[in-house]
Amino acid sequence: MKMNLTKMFFLGFMMIGVMLCLCSNNWLFIWCGVELSLISFLPMIHSKMIVSSESAMKYFLVQSVSSSVLVLGIMGMVLMMIKYDLIILFSILMKMGVAPFHLWLLSVVEGLEMLTMTLMFTLSKVAPLMMLTLVSFSISLVILLTLTIGATLGLNQNSNRKIITYSSIFNMGLILISIKNNFVWIYYLIIYSILISSLIFIMFKMNMFYVNQMILTELVPSNKMTLWVTLLSMGGMPPFLGFSIKLIVIEFAINNHMTFNLVMIILFSLLVMFFYLRMTYLSLMFFCSSSKWTLMKMSSMSFIFMIMNVLTLPVILTSKIFN
Template sequence: MKLNSTTLLFKTMIMMGMMISLSSSNWIMLWSGLELMLMSFIPVMNSMKVMYTESAMKYFIMQSISSAMLMMSIMMSLTMINNKMLMMGAMLIKLAIAPMNMWFISTVEGVSVSMLFTMLITMKITPMMIMSYLNMKPNTIIISSLMITALLIINQTSIKKVIGHSSVFNFTLMLSITAMSSLWMNFLLIYSLLTWSMINLMKTIKIKFINQIMINEQSNLIKLNIWILMMSFMGMPPLLGFMNKLMVFELMMMTKEIMILTIMVTSSMMIAFMYMRLSYSSMIMQSTKMKWMSITNKKKMKIMWINMINLITIMYMM
């Protein structure tokens, strides 16, 4: 969908729904804000392409099931029945935490690049806030999500699916610290910045698959920025992405969650292997085929300034 008055209206309603949910003082208004976000996101997500329409239908069905579960849990709260487990299940579906993430990965592939950030970050802020309200830590779900995501991301060739699996993994890390600290907000802020940088890179150099990085020759500046961004996603010090894993691992050590910490480190290494494929493809591989549309100096400077943000970790720590 092109940027017109209708698109602007729906995007404004998405932000309004998020503000209503985050500032509400009762469950009904919170549910209403979530529904407003969903009903505004579906028309923006849809288009004339068949793949986008299919993804919109999948997203609508799963989000409707989650909203129905949330409303049922709100009704159960009027009785003496414990509704926390049902509400947590509804939020896990909205967050697409494994093993309930396969619908999300297939949906991400059919979303346009311009709406990818809204689906990955904006639509998940309110469910994360609700999980912090519940003050629960589902260790079994966290462990299974970490292991499943690490195994599934290795065999991916689509960059959209890689970003989708990375979103599931990082939100699982956030879920592991919501019951202990409010640092998940700092985690979300840093991850949002990195995701926006990655999506902007995809739009600038026009890539959708990993092999396109190999067959399209870029300038040395673009290659350097891709490499820095991938290293930041891996959590390599002293880049900005290192702060996220440092916060989570430190909290796990303080609470003596050694088993979950071990699985986190192992799965992080497996996901880091995927990002190394992307960075090595951009830095080492050479090609004899140039891109049809060359990248202007203005776009090169834009990518450079975005990725220079990854180098301010020391200032952030101070």
């Protein structure tokens, strides 16, 4: 996706909309920021792909319905209606695309390019998560459904886009567990945004959108090694960077005596690790006829990805020991 002035203009206004949500203490201004972010994101979805128009229309309809429900909840708050927080919660969950409101996300993501797909999983989640911290309604059932659906339905997928989508749904469940601690969920979202942006960049760079393309594509071994490290980090394999954020959520659950949530995190993290290991095995072990010593001839981007994923967690743990 080429970053011309028009795309940069809409991206800037989308960031302004998100900042308006973060800096407002009024639900009406938060709604204005959400709408500004929505209107700015829609033109960026349009591309040369045939299904991009369909994705833009589905995204617009879902976000419009959720914004209407949000306005209804704000009106109920002003009129002192009973259970207005449940209406606002329904709108926020629909905007985020977590279970059981995740079906629209699977169809929209098929028509997105690299930049819009990255923004869908990173920047567009900030405003709904911030709004969710202001709602006092219990979301335990939503967390259970999100973890279950994100981990189990990603096992039988052939499309890398859908695998990343189900992984994103699962990680949103982990963020929802720690939503009452601002430091934990913000740190989780930042590290997860870096990891998923790296994976999407590699996927588009290597032109691998289906699992069978990972088998048939003959790549330079250094590129395969970079993809391997990124996939393991996304799955949460220690000692990579992706394991550190899951470790923080597990520690948060232990400190707050969330025994059931802790068991669910550990069990479903194994399932997520399984389908990332399957992608790793297919991309690394098959059709690797190049000489193995070419692994040392790495590009600067591959070297950065390797260092970021391998060394970040040991550095964090070492600094914690000395503190």
